[in-house]
Amino acid sequence: LSQLGYEITFYEPDVYDRQKNRDIEAPDWCNVVIYEATPHALMQVAASAGKADIVVKASGVGFEDEALLRAVLDHARTDALTVFWDVDAPATLGQLRDEPDHPLHRALREIDLVLTYGGGDPVVWAYRALGAAECVPIYNALDPETHHPVAKDKRFACDLAFLGNRLPDREARVEAFFLDPANRSGDQRFLLGGSGWGDKQLPANVAWLGHVGTRDHNAFNVTPKAVLNISRDSMAANGFSPATRVFEAAGAGACLITDAWLGVELFLAPGEEILVARDGNDVTEILRTLTPQRARAIGASALRRVLAEHTYALRAAVADAVFRRHFERPTVEAAE
CATH class of the missing domain: 3.40.50.2000 (Glycogen Phosphorylase B;)
Incomplete structure (x- = not known):
């Protein structure tokens, strides 16, 4: 403005x-x-x-x-x-x-x-x-001046990363969409960023990073094979409410997996620019079949879309x- x-x-x-x-x-x-x-x-x-x-x-x-x-x-x-x-x-x-x-x-x-x-x-x-x-x-x-592709950072190397503070109206969904798939995917590495998770019992293959500063968000988004968006209960129930994180991750060229919510296709094309999971089983299956090549292609497509329509x-x-x-x-x- x-x-x-x-x-x-x-x-x-x-x-x-x-x-x-x-x-x-x-x-x-x-x-x-x-x-x-x-x-x-x-x-x-x-x-x-x-x-x-x-x-x-x-x-x-x-x-x-x-x-x-x-x-x-x-x-x-x-x-x-x-x-x-x-x-x-x-x-x-x-x-x-x-x-x-x-x-x-x-x-x-x-x-x-x-x-x-x-x-x-x-x-x-x-x-x-x-x-x-x-x-x-x-x-x-998306603000392209602050969220954009950067070089990968080995601190954030993993198969799936989720960045989000511990919130009462999202914790059950984090368990279903992130922690349960981690439990079922012992051969894959997961990263959890955000405050409040210190006393949460986590699977052995989940590393908790604590607070991830804004200056590290781009590297956090672009380094993992995929990153996960999990909506709060009210946002998921209503739909048509993409979080800032959706656009920030896409703006870095990340391959984004999101929980399913009404209206997602108005912002990014499922299967081409974003991967949509109905539950934790979907997340597990997506990770099992997602190749690095396809992940990069999805991230590149998402980046083009948000720069064209969602700044x-x-x-x-x-x-x-x-x-x-x-x-x-x-x-x-x-x-x-």
Whole structure:
């Protein structure tokens, strides 16, 4: 969006040691404002954001989300475009179904636009049924400047690698799609990257790497014969929700195996650009028959596809068109 002329300010509360684990330093394409996790600071940043032409409240900020949503709407200019950007629509919609008094129910009737990280028609229909004026999915994608092919790294040499933190709503699927196939494939080597797995009993042929930094993601993706994507429960149930990791792995030229979810063929062609597994048995069989030559061919095809159709520059053009439908200005300023 910055390359399209937007001036962007990103507000983030100083919580959960996020500043100690930053992926990047403050970028030149965005003004980053870190604020104290206090009610007073929250009101200050809401007032500051309220001066913008487009005011975005992201879901899951992590500090007083309901109060922040109310403050953002109260401080926004009357001529501003107000946006709720839902980064986990299946989870949010589930919460709204369970909590009829949730403040977002009322807020949806005040917000001009809901954007989501994927979800397809099911999410659009659900938000419209809840009173949203407009809902548009903006899917995850690839940044070719950060995720791209690199030389192989022997640290990550294996038959199948999975990168993902230990999460309650994904652990059972990790067991089914990764650990069970490892148990059945004693002659193959598996790598597990991500935090939280230290006390998990792992098969002997699974090596746990712990946290894998962003700078190593490309080598992690390109070195193994194949890498595995495993969706969280809510994403798998809803479909149409490709994780960022799907595009990052494809952008490095990886041969990607993914758990099955509705809509995968809209992004990558099964069997040609991605391999789809319905369960752990499928993963085991794919690994048994997958040759290095075929793995390289699938990775190369996936790379061509994501560069042609699934970059963040293309996603930004979609968002820009949506914004400009609401008002036409040569230059706009956005705050999140």
